[in-house]
Amino acid sequence: MSSLDQSLKVSGPGAAPDDAAAQRDRRSRRRKTANLRFKLYGLAAIVFAVGMLATLVVSLIMTGYPAFTQTMVRLDIELPASEIDAAAPSDANYGKFFRDALYGLFPEVKSPPQRRNIARLVTQDAEYMLRDTVVAYPSMIGKTHSIEFTASDILNQLHIGAIDRELPSDRRSISDAQIAWYDKLVAQGRIRAVFNTALFTEADSRHPEIAGLWGAITGSFYALMVCFILSFPMGIAAAVYLEEFAPKNRWTDLIEININNLAAVPSIVFGLLGLAVFLNFFGLPRSAPLVGGMVLALMTLPTIIIAGRAAIKAVPPSIRDAALGVGASAQQVAWHHTLPLAMPGILTGTIIGLAQALGETAPLLLIGMNAFITQQPGGILEPATALPTQIYIWADSPERGFVSRTSAAILVLLGFLVLMNGVAVWMRKRFERRW
Amino acid sequence: MTFLEGQAERQGIAIGASGDTRVRSASPAAHPATVATSEETPIKMTARKLSVFYGEKQALFDVSLDIPDRQIMAFIGPSGCGKSTFLRSLNRMNDTIAGCTMTGEVMVDGINIYDRVVDVVELRRRIGMVFQKPNPFPKSIYDNVAYGPRIHGLASSKEELDEIVQTCLARTGLLDEVSTRLHEPGTSLSGGQQQRLCIARAIAVSPDIILMDEPCSALDPIATARVEELMQELQKNYTIVIVTHNMQQAARVSQRTAFFHLGTLVEWGMTEQIFTSPVDDRTQGYITGRYG
Numbered sequence: 198m199s200s201l202d203q204s205l206k207v208s209g210p211g212a213a214p215d216d217a218a219a220q221r222d223r224r225s226r227r228r229k230t231a232n233l234r235f236k237l238y239g240l241a242a243i244v245f246a247v248g249m250l251a252t253l254v255v256s257l258i259m260t261g262y263p264a265f266t267q268t269m270v271r272l273d274i275e276l277p278a279s280e281i282d283a284a285a286p287s288d289a290n291y292g293k294f295f296r297d298a299l300y301g302l303f304p305e306v307k308s309p310p311q312r313r314n315i316a317r318l319v320t321q322d323a324e325y326m327l328r329d330t331v332v333a334y335p336s337m338i339g340k341t342h343s344i345e346f347t348a349s350d351i352l353n354q355l356h357i358g359a360i361d362r363e364l365p366s367d368r369r370s371i372s373d374a375q376i377a378w379y380d381k382l383v384a385q386g387r388i389r390a391v392f393n394t395a396l397f398t399e400a401d402s403r404h405p406e407i408a409g410l411w412g413a414i415t416g417s418f419y420a421l422m423v424c425f426i427l428s429f430p431m432g433i434a435a436a437v438y439l440e441e442f443a444p445k446n447r448w449t450d451l452i453e454i455n456i457n458n459l460a461a462v463p464s465i466v467f468g469l470l471g472l473a474v475f476l477n478f479f480g481l482p483r484s485a486p487l488v489g490g491m492v493l494a495l496m497t498l499p500t501i502i503i504a505g506r507a508a509i510k511a512v513p514p515s516i517r518d519a520a521l522g523v524g525a526s527a528q529q530v531a532w533h534h535t536l537p538l539a540m541p542g543i544l545t546g547t548i549i550g551l552a553q554a555l556g557e558t559a560p561l562l563l564i565g566m567n568a569f570i571t572q573q574p575g576g577i578l579e580p581a582t583a584l585p586t587q588i589y590i591w592a593d594s595p596e597r598g599f600v601s602r603t604s605a606a607i608l609v610l611l612g613f614l615v616l617m618n619g620v621a622v623w624m625r626k627r628f629e630r631r632w
Numbered sequence: 633m634t635f636l637e638g639q640a641e642r643q644g645i646a647i648g649a650s651g652d653t654r655v656r657s658a659s660p661a662a663h664p665a666t667v668a669t670s671e672e673t674p675i676k677m678t679a680r681k682l683s684v685f686y687g688e689k690q691a692l693f694d695v696s697l698d699i700p701d702r703q704i705m706a707f708i709g710p711s712g713c714g715k716s717t718f719l720r721s722l723n724r725m726n727d728t729i730a731g732c733t734m735t736g737e738v739m740v741d742g743i744n745i746y747d748r749v750v751d752v753v754e755l756r757r758r759i760g761m762v763f764q765k766p767n768p769f770p771k772s773i774y775d776n777v778a779y780g781p782r783i784h785g786l787a788s789s790k791e792e793l794d795e796i797v798q799t800c801l802a803r804t805g806l807l808d809e810v811s812t813r814l815h816e817p818g819t820s821l822s823g824g825q826q827q828r829l830c831i832a833r834a835i836a837v838s839p840d841i842i843l844m845d846e847p848c849s850a851l852d853p854i855a856t857a858r859v860e861e862l863m864q865e866l867q868k869n870y871t872i873v874i875v876t877h878n879m880q881q882a883a884r885v886s887q888r889t890a891f892f893h894l895g896t897l898v899e900w901g902m903t904e905q906i907f908t909s910p911v912d913d914r915t916q917g918y919i920t921g922r923y924g
Contacts, residue, residue, distance in 0.1 A: 445730050515767035519830070521728060523780035523837050524757030533779070534769065 423490020504546020
């Protein structure tokens with residue numbers, strides 16, 4: 198330390214000692230402030246980025262959380278054995294049983310238009326839900342049951358407080374009479390908010406209260422399966438060939454440049470290609486996860502090839518030399534050594550590629566995966582939607598309930614993306630190898 | 633031997649009943665700086681007018697050299713003199729380098745290894761290699777040694793494979809040190825142990841020739857001494873070619889020495905002769921430490 202002190206005290210030639218010391222002092226102070234400034238810029242950038250992310254997530258949660266609860270209305274339904282044929286329970290008039298129970302709660306309301314307004318408090322699919330329940334449990338016939346029905350969107354909005362009842366009645370979607378009936382139902386203890394399982398178990402619907410994501414989740418799952426099955430083996434084969442076997446010449450350079458460029462092609466172009474080739478030329482079914490998966494595979498392929506090549510390149514050449522030195526063939530070197538060692542990197546790249554594909558919307562719009570489909574797909578050839586296209590459809594729907602459902606669907610999609618990236622990070626940590 | 637005999641028949645070359653082909657070294661007149669070999673030793677490998685190019689750049693100029701059977705031959709010379717290039721061309725490891733081409737021929741037991749009919753995989757089984765930096769596979773010690781025999785189908789049963797692994801580890805003196813942890817990764821060993829593991833891996837496929845590319849340059853003196861001892865031991869059964877920067881090592885372990893300089897073979901012959909009475913001034917200068 199003393200020698201350092203000494204050297205700091207040595208003055209420059211021709212300058213008075215104090216002067217030189219002051220100069221050094223100034224310079225060191227400037228250097229320190231510059232350092233500090235530089236650090237603060239970085240910090241500010243991070244704070245900004247995290248702030249934006251937090252804003253996004255918080256606003257999504259704020260808008261989306263009401264969609265995770267659903268208001269239910271409990272009605273006492275009488276199922277007279279005389280009116281239901283036990284042999285064919287689906288033929289009975291369930292609309293009548295349902296309406297009898299509902300209107301029975303408000304004996305003072307007689308006029309048909311008013312009664313229709315009452316019916317609008319419960320989802321329009323209530324009678325079908327009742328029918329399906331009875332068909333599933335025929336032992337219910339002949340008794341009176343207390344059954345909970347999904348409330349309609351307006352009642353749901355009112356119950357969760359999204360509709361301000363102080364507003365003049367022409368500026369809200371629920372009438373004064375309907376609010377009065379709602380209050381009566383609440384007073385009778387017939388209204389209850391529950392966790393909205395339908396959001397995860399039902400397919401799309403025109404009525405927000407019974408619209409769910411399950412159809413889109415299965416559609417996305419099938420499309421990603423097709424995408425993985427096509428792009429993973431093809432991507433690895435291409436990466437191994439380019440790294441281990443291909444001669445280095447103008448042609449392989451050209452291929453490499455093109456693969457890198459493909460990764461940057463706007464995704465809608467792949468959608469157009471899918472439309473022109475897969476649908477119009479090969480005549481594959483429209484809106485099918487098969488075609489969606491094929492288009493997404495085209496997009497994921499460059500990502501997997503690039504990640505695969507990087508992972509293969511990272512395997513030390515000494516391992517290849519060692520294997521070649523004991524007389525392994527090029528194919529044995531690739532299968533026994535290079536690929537197993539590169540696999541964590543390849544898988545990480547693949548998962549990130551698939552996560553990208555999961556969030557991709559534009560190509561799916563072009564091949565018709567934004568259709569209105571109320572059933573979950575039974576296979577890769579049946580029409581389906583995917584999570585991002587479902588969000589797109591819902592964001593376009595005017596009903597109030599779809600606003601929060603759109604945000605909820607985005608949260609679900611983000612959840613899947615975080616999960617997939619988490620798996621990628623975990624795998625990288627788990628299988629990381631050091632030489 | 634059977635493999636190359638088969639290759640030889642295809643090439644129309646007759647091989648003696650013993651299978652031991654002796655290729656006479658070319659007359660000293662063809663190699664001006666060659667110290668004539670006094671004793672008669674069978675020759676295992678012969679290089680004739682071997683030139684190697686990396687793209688446009690020529691790395692090796694018309695090297696002709698005989699490598700005796702079951703002896704240790706050392707290649708010495710300053711960095712970049714082409715000795716490693718020459719070594720790697722002896723088992724066609726240069727094939728794996730993009731843009732590397734060569735002319736001339738390398739004969740092993742009378743067969744040109746660059747002939748089209750030669751199977752390079754079988755060739756590399758016959759001519760093993762140990763590299764400068766220990767490079768065990770990131771697998772268990774056992775699997776490191778067992779890998780070669782497995783891919784070449786040298787063992788028909790688990791017991792036989794165990795036997796090969798045990799023998800090879802024993803020959804490299806590693807067995808006592810690792811017998812209790814055969815299934816731990818090979819990379820967990822010390823540097824010297826790793827290098828001996830690599831030698832065990834090389835001899836596990838029962839080669840005839842072992843090429844060693846500066847096998848001790850990454851090792852400490854004690855590990856080096858251990859590997860040198862091992863080489864002396866292996867010499868009884870294998871032809872060994874070693875590239876070394878360490879002239880003392882060449883003098884200690886080898887019977888023959890070849891001195892390379894700027895891509896040419898300057899001088900080669902018996903090790904004592906090279907070190908005591910070199911013919912060429914450049915050799916003299918290098919071994920006395922004037923440059924290098």
